[in-house]
Amino acid sequence: MTPMKDFNLFMSQLQETNQTLDFFCDFDKISLNVEDIKLSLCMLNSLVGAPDMRRAVETIWKRDRTAFKVMDILIAVRSEGKKVVLDSQSQCVVLDSLFDSVDGVMEFLNDTGLTEVFQQQKIKNLVDYVFGIETGLDTNARKNRSGHVMENMIAHVFDSQKINYRQEVYSSEWPAISKVLGDDEKRFDFVIETEQKIFLIEVNFYSSGGSKLNEIARSYSDIAPKINSVSGFEFVWITDGIGWKSARNKLQEAYNIIPSIYNLTNIQDFINLIKA
Numbered sequence: 001m002t003p004m005k006d007f008n009l010f011m012s013q014l015q016e017t018n019q020t021l022d023f024f025c026d027f028d029k030i031s032l033n034v035e036d037i038k039l040s041l042c043m044l045n046s047l048v049g050a051p052d053m054r055r056a057v058e059t060i061w062k063r064d065r066t067a068f069k070v071m072d073i074l075i076a077v078r079s080e081g082k083k084v085v086l087d088s089q090s091q092c093v094v095l096d097s098l099f100d101s102v103d104g105v106m107e108f109l110n111d112t113g114l115t116e117v118f119q120q121q122k123i124k125n126l127v128d129y130v131f132g133i134e135t136g137l138d139t140n141a142r143k144n145r146s147g148h149v150m151e152n153m154i155a156h157v158f159d160s161q162k163i164n165y166r167q168e169v170y171s172s173e174w175p176a177i178s179k180v181l182g183d184d185e186k187r188f189d190f191v192i193e194t195e196q197k198i199f200l201i202e203v204n205f206y207s208s209g210g211s212k213l214n215e216i217a218r219s220y221s222d223i224a225p226k227i228n229s230v231s232g233f234e235f236v237w238i239t240d241g242i243g244w245k246s247a248r249n250k251l252q253e254a255y256n257i258i259p260s261i262y263n264l265t266n267i268q269d270f271i272n273l274i275k276a
Helices: 007-012 027-036 038-047 053-075 095-100 102-112 114-119 126-160 175-181 211-228 242-257 267-275
Strands: 084-086 092-094 166-170 187-193 198-205 233-240
Touching: 007 242, 027 038, 027 126, 038 053, 038 126, 053 095, 053 102, 053 114, 053 126, 092 095, 095 102, 102 114, 126 187, 126 198, 126 267, 175 211, 198 211, 211 233, 211 242, 233 242, 233 267
Parallel strands: 198 233
Antiparallel strands: 084 092, 166 187, 187 198
16 A cells, blocks of 8 residues: 655655765776876876976977877866867967977966976876876766766665666657657666566656756656556656755645655655565
């Protein structure tokens, strides 16, 4: 038997965060990024403390000019041939093009301030320095990781309850679902198939507000009745996070439309339903 729904209780159960300590930095990825350019960085280390920067640059240039191709990371940029900047002549140039000549390299070092930084030895080792930069840049990936954290948490719950599931399944697998959803192909985070029903599940977590929450609530309010109209299928939404407090009204509308909405606190109710 499905427990009585209580929106106020649901809201009171929302958690502040789903972030564990391994959320903040992906050091495996950071280490790989540094390792990929380590040899070039080691060559560029000779610039640190060089009294004559141009002569030091020319020495590296004669040995392996490709070493300079990694210098964009020294200013926390991954240009990949796309970053456009103004050069000393106020002309728009691709950042990477500065590394095609000694003059360009010197312009980059002087105008960014790296010449002074190197000569005053404010940096001791470029490999360590870039590791720090990569750690900082990795924070930009946290938003993407947040969604994966929630998916991993739900997968762990299913695993611990010995529930069989599939992840990232497209609606095109079921013609009847494709028909009711129309041209919009939908990818579901989880699919659980029981003898009675096929549950198509979306999961997310929002620790802060924003317009996206309203869009998500509207979208799920639209597709849930369509999916539930197909015999043998049910749409399930597992969501959490205090970000919903800023979109309370829209979430309540969705809560009244979608029969199966759960959070991390009451997800056991869904587990019990599956096992019944």
